[in-house]
Amino acid sequence: MSPAEVPEAAALADDARVRSVWDDAIERDGQMLVLAGNEVSLLSPVATELVLAARDGISVAALGAHLAEVFGAPPGQDPGAAVRDFLAALLQRGVIALD
Amino acid sequence: MREVPARLRVLIVDSDNAGRSAAGERMLRRHLASHGVSAEEIRVTSAGLDAADGEPMLDLARAEIERKGANPAGFRTRSLSAVIVDAADLIVTGTKAEWEALVGRYPYVARRAFTLSELAYLYDGAVRAAPLAEHPALLSRRRDAAAAIPLDFELPPLDALEEHVHELGDRIDAACAWMAAVWAALLPASSHPEPSADAMRLDAFGVRLAVDFAGSGVAPVAAAARRMWSRCLVPGVDDAPVESAIEVTVDPDAEVIAQARSRGGLAYSDPAHAIHFLTSAITVRAIEQRVGGMVMLHAAGIAAPTGEVVGFIAPSGTGKTTLARTLGAHYGYVTDETLAVDPDRGVLPYPKPLSILERRVGGLKEEWGPESLDLVPVPGAPLRLARLVLIERDVYADRPVLEELPLLEGLAHLAEQISFLARLPRKLHTLADLVESVGGVSRLRYREARDVIPLMPRLFGEAA
Numbered sequence: 001m002s003p004a005e006v007p008e009a010a011a012l013a014d015d016a017r018v019r020s021v022w023d024d025a026i027e028r029d030g031q032m033l034v035l036a037g038n039e040v041s042l043l044s045p046v047a048t049e050l051v052l053a054a055r056d057g058i059s060v061a062a063l064g065a066h067l068a069e070v071f072g073a074p075p076g077q078d079p080g081a082a083v084r085d086f087l088a089a090l091l092q093r094g095v096i097a098l099d
Numbered sequence: 100m101r102e103v104p105a106r107l108r109v110l111i112v113d114s115d116n117a118g119r120s121a122a123g124e125r126m127l128r129r130h131l132a133s134h135g136v137s138a139e140e141i142r143v144t145s146a147g148l149d150a151a152d153g154e155p156m157l158d159l160a161r162a163e164i165e166r167k168g169a170n171p172a173g174f175r176t177r178s179l180s181a182v183i184v185d186a187a188d189l190i191v192t193g194t195k196a197e198w199e200a201l202v203g204r205y206p207y208v209a210r211r212a213f214t215l216s217e218l219a220y221l222y223d224g225a226v227r228a229a230p231l232a233e234h235p236a237l238l239s240r241r242r243d244a245a246a247a248i249p250l251d252f253e254l255p256p257l258d259a260l261e262e263h264v265h266e267l268g269d270r271i272d273a274a275c276a277w278m279a280a281v282w283a284a285l286l287p288a289s290s291h292p293e294p295s296a297d298a299m300r301l302d303a304f305g306v307r308l309a310v311d312f313a314g315s316g317v318a319p320v321a322a323a324a325r326r327m328w329s330r331c332l333v334p335g336v337d338d339a340p341v342e343s344a345i346e347v348t349v350d351p352d353a354e355v356i357a358q359a360r361s362r363g364g365l366a367y368s369d370p371a372h373a374i375h376f377l378t379s380a381i382t383v384r385a386i387e388q389r390v391g392g393m394v395m396l397h398a399a400g401i402a403a404p405t406g407e408v409v410g411f412i413a414p415s416g417t418g419k420t421t422l423a424r425t426l427g428a429h430y431g432y433v434t435d436e437t438l439a440v441d442p443d444r445g446v447l448p449y450p451k452p453l454s455i456l457e458r459r460v461g462g463l464k465e466e467w468g469p470e471s472l473d474l475v476p477v478p479g480a481p482l483r484l485a486r487l488v489l490i491e492r493d494v495y496a497d498r499p500v501l502e503e504l505p506l507l508e509g510l511a512h513l514a515e516q517i518s519f520l521a522r523l524p525r526k527l528h529t530l531a532d533l534v535e536s537v538g539g540v541s542r543l544r545y546r547e548a549r550d551v552i553p554l555m556p557r558l559f560g561e562a563a
Contacts (some may be wrong), residue, residue, distance in 0.1 A: 024526035026507065033507045035520065035527050038236040039210060042511035092202075092209040 012084055014061035017099035020051035020090075036094040043095075046071055050086055050096075057099045060087070106286060107231045109143045110187035112201055112212075116147030116176040119193035119271065121156040122163050123215065126272045129169035130279030135360030140286055141231075144187075146179040148200050159260075163268035184208060189235050191215050195250035211235035216252045217242065219274040222281055228382040228415070228436060229397070229518060231285050240414060240515055284365055284376035285383045287343075294344045299325055300333040303385035304393070304439035304447035307333070309341045310377070313359065314350030320370045324377060327468035330432075330450035330476065343384040349373045378452055378466060382437055385449070390519045393447070394440045394533055397516040398487075399423035400433030400448070403559040406480030408446045410438045411543075412516050413490045418548070420453050422490060425548035427474035430555060433482065437518070442529075444536055446482035450474075486558050487513065487534060489542045499545040499554055506531070509540025 012018075024035040032048040034041050043051060046067060053066050064083040068074075074082040090096035109127065113120040124145035131141055154176040156164075164171040177183065184190070184205050190212040192198040202209045213221065221238045229237055242248060252270045255262045294300075294309030299321070301308045312321040324347075325332065333339070346364035350356055359366035365380060367373045386395055398410040399419040413419050423435035434449040441447065452466040469476075489504070489512050504512070510531055514520055523529040534540055545551050 023521060024528065026510070026527050026531055028507050029505075031507050033510055033514070033527060035514070038233060038521060040511060040514035040520070040527075042507055088206060091206040094207050094210075097207070 012060050012087060012098075014059065014080070016060050017057050018054050018060060018063065018087060018096050019057040019099050020054040020095055021097050022051075022095060034095055039093050041090075041093045041095055047086055047090065050083070051090065054096065060084070063087075107141045107234070107282060108186060108188045109141065110183065110190045111143070111145040111192075111215075112148060112179060112190055113145075113193035113197050114148050114150070114200075116145055116150035116178075117154060117157045118160045119215075119267070120145035120147060121171070121174055121176070122160045122268060123191065123193070123271050123275065125164045125169040125171055125174070126167055127275040127279060129167070130272075130276045131283065133357070133360070134279055134283035135357070135363065135366075136279070136283050136286065141282055144177075144183070146177040146183050148179050148197060148204070150176045150178045152176060152178050159264050163264060163271075166265075167268060167272045179204075181205070187211070188232070189213075191218055198250070210239040213238060213242070214250045215271060215274050216249050218278065219270075220248050221245075222278060228379045229285075230383055230387055231282060233518060236515075237415075244414065244417075280372070280376070281379075283360075284380045286363075287384065287387055294341055298341075298344070299328065300337050300341070301328055301331040301381065302333050303331060303381060303451070304389065304395075304434075304437065304449045306385040306388045307337070307339045307342050308381055308385060309344045310381070311344070311346045312348075313346060313364070314348040314355060314366070316349040316351060316368075316370065317347065317373070320347060320349050320373045320377075323370070323374060326471065327374075327378075327452040327466060328381075329468055329470045330448075342388045345377070345380055345384065347373050347377055374466060378454075382449075382451065386437060386518050389439065391522040391524065392441075394523065394530065395518040396438040396440065396487075396513070397436065397518070398438040399426075399435045400438040400446060401426045401555070402431030402433050402446075402448075402477050402482055403485075403555075404431070404478050404480070405559075406478055406482050407485035407559045408433055408438075408482050409486045409488060409555070409558045410440075410484060411488050411490045412513060414516065418490055418492050420455070422548045422551065424453055424455075424472060424474070426551060426555065427469065427472070429552060430475055431477040432469050432474035433477055438484075440484050440533065444484045444533070446484050448477045448482060450477065484533070484537055486537055487540050488558065489513070489540060491542060491544050492546070493544040494546055496544045496546045496550075499543060499550050501541055501543050501554065504540045504542055506534065506539060509542075510534060512542075513540055 022034045022036045026033045030045040032043045064079045068079045111120040111123040127143045156174050161171045192214050198214050221241050254266050295311050298309035298311045348359035348366035356366040398412040400408050402408045420435045432450050435453050439447045450469050452468050455465050
């Protein structure tokens, strides 16, 4: 699938694979500043963990499980929905692409 | 003719590619062509989210295109595809609903896609003095910061179809006209400038530029330009090679303007537009000459008599010029817009004219030279960056509040105000080195620019 055929993040299947992409990054105190194209994004610790885990490509389900393992399950929210929210924001900023 | 590849690829999107997007494509092409901008420089295409391929446009759209003097010939609809989306630097949709549908399908284009109404608002009256390639990101950040932007044109009801379509045609055409004027001024000059002996020679942070004036109405513009740019003028005989040349023509004759534009020059029928666009063109062409060599911040610079420079960083239209004018009455005025810093923290001055917000001439901000505003010249001492300060107007700030920002937060704000960050040798790391060399980034909240004056010794002194 071409990166341009990305469906809405909410519709991403569990077995869809995502990969993080950036041109430069600086990590400090669990946060990361990322340059992707002309966009600069300051990532929270959860988003930082997400993009690091997705550096070599990972399925949405595995990503959700990884984040739940590192940070615990998000209170009051389905882990799958939570990871899709993060992916939606990161897709818009060009830091995540579909494999 | 200019000798550069396409600088901007614009895609106009609506649902069926038979109405708004078809009209936008043809009207924008017409206005760009009237500025002498070729399709090789700025490419404009259109497509429809749910369009069938190969259909003609609607008769109503054709009539509007012809009414505006553009050419509807040869048009056929195209369905939007991943390939088409990926080939666009800037995407313009007809309506908010179409923007949402586009971003739903291609989430990663959200920050380079705008409704036409939104784009007209974001460009309203202001030229983003930044290279065209940076406009989508700049406009997106401006959208983030804006309170409420009209996402759709307000139009007469569809019951009054003719009135509705005419009004829509007028709005599309007006937006296209302004965008074409802005973009045309910001395209690079010919790669082989040959300025005349009488050209106005300028030094813009070490970049040598030449400006030639032409046309029957240009005399007041030439005189005003020499006055406004007096601090950047290169005096006497200048042997330094010219790196970029601009020709400005002011003439009431449309044929003269067309000829000047076909040569790649800036040409207008009135002096106000010539002055306005000249300033942006000089800035952008100078920036393009130093890509990758210097950190170029969208910042005002103010210098102490001993040469320490404080850079005040903020997006366009948020107080840099007012602050530069106020502080520049007491300390050296380095620039109000582009602060160029070399790898050794040396600052190269760019004391350009200042856009004064209070007055507008023909819908454009009025510009004044630093000499006319009686600003203090830069000191003779070498200029060196001493401090970087993000500025934020706060009407509730009883007194100015200065706070240090964590490194990444400071860098994140700063990185948004850098030209060609991605072309710096070590990208974010180059910026981080600069920031750490001046002790980090501070944020200054203040109510009035004059409130900052008493802080200046501290800002210079702490870092010096």
